[in-house]
Amino acid sequence: MMGMKWLLSHRYQGDEMNEPLIDKHGRIHNYLRVSLIEKCNLRCRYCMPENPDWTPKEELCTTDELLTLIDRFIELGVVKVRLTGGEPLVRKDFNTILEHLAGRDVELSMTTNGILIDRHIRNLKDHGLLKINVSLDTLIPERFAMITRRTGFEKVIKNIKLLVDEGFEVKVNVVVMRNMNEDELIDFVRWTKDLPIIIRFIEFMPFDGNRWDDDKMVPLAEMKERIGEEFDFDKLTDGPHDTTKHYQVPGFAGQFGIISSMTEHFCGSCNRIRLLANGAMKNCLFSTDETDLLTPLRNGEDPEPIIRQVILEKKPSHAGRFNIAKQENRSMVTIGG
C-alpha cells in the first residue's frame, strides 16, 4: 500500500525537530482531535442528523493510514491527542490504536458517551489514557432517552462513578439547549458537591442537521445568572489554551465550567487541529473547508506541506454564530467536537 511505503521510509522519528505548526496569527497548533469513527451507539439530536451522510468505507482511513497521519502530526509538534468519534469505543480496533499511541510521547485523552467505558477501563488505564470527557446532557433518565433516542442512562452514571473511583480525570460535557435541559444547571452543579469532576456546560452550536436556532442557545451570561440564583461561586484560573471558563462553589469537591464558543469565543488562543475519519483535516471546528490528506498519502506523498498550508490558511476566529449557522458544515457526529 502506497501509504505504507511512505510510512516505512519515514518511520516515526520521535525526537526529530520540526518547525512548529504556526499560523499567520502566531498560534502554535499542537493539539490534535481525531475522529476515529463516524458511527455511534447513541443518536443525540444535536449531534446526529435524522439521515446521517456516512462516508463510504473505501473513503475512510484504514487503521494504518490513520496511525500514519497521527504519527506525522506528532512529528510536526502535536503533543496532545484526543480520541473522539462518533463514539470512539465502538471502533472495533480501538485497542490497536490505543496501544500504538500509548507508545508515543503525547498526552492522550478521549471524549465518549460513557456507555462502553466499563469494558475498556482496564485497557485505558494500562495504556495511560486517564483523561476522559463523558457527554451527558441530563440527569433525568426519561430525558436521556428523549435526547439520545436510546437507553443507557444508568450505565453512563455508573461508568462516570467507576472512572472517578479508578482515579481518572473526569469531565462531563453538557450541551445546554433551551426548553430541553437548561432547568438542570443547578442539579449538575450540585453533583460536584461530593464528586471531584468538572461539569462543562456547552453553548449549543450550529452543525449540519441539528436545527440550531439562536433562541435554543443559552448564553454563558444566562447560565451564570441561573446558577448564581442557588450558589455563590468563585472564578478559577483557566489554562492558556482552555476552551472552558472554570468556576467552583466554595467547599465543593468538583468544579463547573462554561464553553462559550458562540457568545464569548476563545479563538485567540486556539491550538486545535482536527483529523476526520476520512483523513480530512479541518483547521477550525467551524471551517467550511476540509483538506484531504488521505489521497496524497495513498499516492505515497508526505502530507507535511499540505498540513502546513492548511494551518497558514486558518482564520483568526470563527465567523460568528449567525454566519456559522448559514454555512455548510458537517454534522457534529462526523467531526467529533
Ligand code: SF4
Ligand atoms: S472556533 Fe475554530 S478557531 Fe475558534 S477555538 Fe474553535 S477551533 Fe479554534
